[in-house]
Amino acid sequence: MIISIDQNSGFCFGVTRAINAAESELANGPLCCLGDIVHNGQEVKRLETKGLQTIDYDDLRTLPAHSRVLLRAHGEPPSTYWIARQRGIEIIDATCPVVKKLQDRIRACYEAHKNDEPLPPQIVIYGKPGHAEVIGLQGQTNGTAVVIESADQLDRLDFTRPIYLFSQTTKSIEGFNALVEAIQSQISNLKSQIVLEAHDTICRNVANRVAELQAFARANDIVLFVGGTKSSNARVLYSHCLEANPNTLFIASPDELEEKLSTLNSQLSTLKVGICGATSTPLWLMEQVRDKLSLIP
Ligand code: SF4
16 A cells, blocks of 8 residues: 655644644643634644643633633634733734734725715625634624625625625635626626625635645545544535545544545555645644554555
């Protein structure tokens, strides 16, 4: 069996930066992280053994003054900073600079247009409702932004008001372009005169991975996609892998390896097996999968 790990898989710049910040801040004393630092249970556990405590919003509201809270790469809405200020909590802001810039753009757009006459505009976010990054983006508009996940949800938009469209950083470029096209065609069907301003704010750190990942998937007989079950980026990249190679299996940890491989009818020893993952998958986890796989006869 020939086993290889995709060199382009693993943490993106924003996640690496947040994890480095957590590790260096842990050296200075107790540290909490608001939400899972990354959508990968194994990496969360690893950092928890080093002392990082994962908390939720209810915990944030009851933390004692001077507690230190790290904000992960996804970013947070202004209300989180406000709560921290009120409670005297020290924030260690590890929001990815790409997300921060997007938050600033959405806030600037909202501030510039919120009092437009005669019709107030709609800020629309192409993203996953409830996703941490999307909550942070919506917060820049005082909660007024409309979140839609696909062109099937156009009925949620008001085609009498100008539309300013932005994207969650990890959505697909194809999906964004399809949505822009669908909105444009609806505007023209309704003979509406409204303005559509579409801002492609998808992070190229993720978008550029798809072609590389698909090439890697095609070059192998079997692909093991390692990802967290809570990660939307993992689900998206896994589906691209599956499209390129139907023999792609999703696994969250090396413990699932034998069970997943038992679904294959092939004789592994003669095959090329590729291991890859999402922007939230640590390299060490892909290496553990490789090491366990190499012990399978
Ligand atoms: S995917 Fe891009 S925007 Fe999101 S955390 Fe990674 S580098 Fe930042």
